[in-house]
Amino acid sequence: MMDVRRGDAAMDVLREFLEFIEYSKPQPAGELLRRVLFRSRRLTEAEAGTVFIVRGRGKSKRLEAADTQNDCIELEPASFVLPINKASIAGFTAATGETVFVADLYNIPDDLPFSFDPSFDRDHAYRSRSMLSFPLLNHDREVIGVVQLINRLDASGNGPIPFEREQADLIVPFNHIVGGAIERADMVERISAQNMRLRDRNRLLREQRARIAALQDETEEAFQLSISLLSRAAELHDENTAKHVERVNEYSYFLAGKLGSPKAFCNEIRYSAQLHDVGKMSINVAILRKQGPLDEDERLEMMRHPEYGFKILSASDRLQMASEIALNHHEQWNGEGYPAGRKGEEIPVSARIVTLADIYDALRSERSYKPGYTQELTRHILLEGDDHFDPRSHLDPKLIDIFAEHHRGMAEIWDSLSNQ
Ligand SMILES: [Fe+2]
Ligand SMILES: [Fe+2]
Structure with missing residues (x-):
């Protein structure tokens, strides 16, 4: 029984992820991330969540929030940054590549290295309880992002109840496809941004050359x-x-x-x-x-x-x-x-x-x-x-x-x- 359900759900995930990654036109990385978060939430019945992307290299490597979704609260576009270390849950996921389950964010066992920052809850009169945090991996199995899901609701919309490992495992077979698509989209975006900057710089140079030529003409x-x-x-x-x-x-x-x-x-x-x-x-x-x-x-x-x-x-x-x-x-x-x-x-x-x-x-x-x-x-x-x-x-x-x-x-x- 359990295996059949799992198989159906896996097919759903496969279909849903492949649908927009393999068969749709290239999309901006931000849009892909938003959809990954949305699909992940649907799959796990999570009320809320945040998707992060890894930016920078070496010491400047960090997590940047790409999208935050919450069925109960209207949110501003996400724009916060987390260091990649074990102090936060998303940071821990990015640093270790491990999937994290927390049943109650306000009662994290003392032997775990990370803690929960309640400031979001305070500011929005929200109550976070259960959490699932898993990494997005590229083809080389490097972490390129983190999906953090909050407050799993049960079939009748009650909860929150804890997330289960099998929910996370559903993602695993397709994770690198998703991660690869995001990485490609992100690279395309960064390259086109670079091209734009180059174009701007070339235009500036052309204008400067024209000004110099005009000055030379005057002289x-x-x-x-x-x-x-x-x-x-x-x-x-x-x-x-x-x-x-x-x-x-x-x-x-x-x-x-x-x-x-x-x-x-x-x-x-x-x-x-x-x-x-x-x-x-x-x-x-x-x-x-x-x-x-x-x-x-x-x-x-x-x-x-x-x-x-x-x-x-x-x-x-x-x-x-x-x-x-x-x-x-x-x-x-x-x-x-x-x-x-x-x-x-x-x-x-x-x-x-x-x-x-x-x-x-x-x-x-x-x-x-x-x-x-x-x-x-x-x-x-x-x-x-x-x-x-x-x-x-x-x-x-x-x-x-x-x-x-x-x-x-x-x-x-x-x-x-x-x-x-
Ligand atoms: Fe003369
Ligand atoms: Fe003369």
């Missing part, structure tokens, strides 16, 4: 603005206009590209070229403004503007190319330029490019002593020379060839950025 803009202002300040006393420096930037960028220079070089020369005459800021205004020919001293002072420019620009790391252009833009291919008389490829290529760009623009521009030349005449002078100018002694022959091939590109820049 870059401020930098570009200040050098263009600087280059214009240098042209103030010149016949040259602001457009002149803008065009020299663009010619230089264009020529550097045709020369096959790396992109970074092209980008750098595009803002560095405009600073070629910045050294004129250090020349006495009286000399800069003087109408008519300069005397020898004045001419020599004027010829120092490349060195003055170098001094101004070489202070900045970002302006290294600008400083070499300023220093060398009056050097000539044959070594007869100034200030150092550098020759051929001793002259930095950036400066050789700007020299051609500057001369092209000077030829196209109107001056007090000359009209602006047409593209055709400019091209002729730059390729064949005239009474005043010998391109072969002045300019890098490779650049002359590039100009010969691409002079229309130069004309387009002049047209799009001319003063008119």
Whole structure:
């Protein structure tokens, strides 16, 4: 008789546990625990109960209440923690893996290590009496949680009466299935929480990167603005206009590209070229403004503007190319330029490019002593020379060839950025 009842009950447990563990969708660990507690209570006719899950590792290992149920009292969601030691009943169950039966919680025999904390009863005007506390085990038979059932009622709802070992034994065959499912669900939850944190952190990082990029953009803009202002300040006393420096930037960028220079070089020369005459800021205004020919001293002072420019620009790391252009833009291919008389490829290529760009623009521009030349005449002078100018002694022959091939590109820049 007894065995038949037991068999039926075991089938019930199997069916009920497997039903929601094997055949339902993955569930949150909290939901699984809640259902485990509910099924365990039904199976044992327990009026109340708490299910705990083991959290943490090593010394921080502890029991956290996942759900508390009581047919007589309405309860807040469970949120308390117990240490894993023999002082409490759940702690003892988790520490030893043993199932505990207590007939009367207010009369625990003295030889047992744990005691009962009556504060819950006091706070809720409840009377706990009988208890069954059993561990939830994973496949490795490690304790992953504790189910604590309180106040078994008899078939007619009276009681409480003590729990019986055979009730606990019903759980044993399925315990590791339940425990395994809870452990998996808990792991999935922890991993997804971790993913969420990672996603949040990545988003934060992306936002920070965007802020840094925006700051860099602002800094870059401020930098570009200040050098263009600087280059214009240098042209103030010149016949040259602001457009002149803008065009020299663009010619230089264009020529550097045709020369096959790396992109970074092209980008750098595009803002560095405009600073070629910045050294004129250090020349006495009286000399800069003087109408008519300069005397020898004045001419020599004027010829120092490349060195003055170098001094101004070489202070900045970002302006290294600008400083070499300023220093060398009056050097000539044959070594007869100034200030150092550098020759051929001793002259930095950036400066050789700007020299051609500057001369092209000077030829196209109107001056007090000359009209602006047409593209055709400019091209002729730059390729064949005239009474005043010998391109072969002045300019890098490779650049002359590039100009010969691409002079229309130069004309387009002049047209799009001319003063008119
Ligand atoms: Fe110059
Ligand atoms: Fe210039």
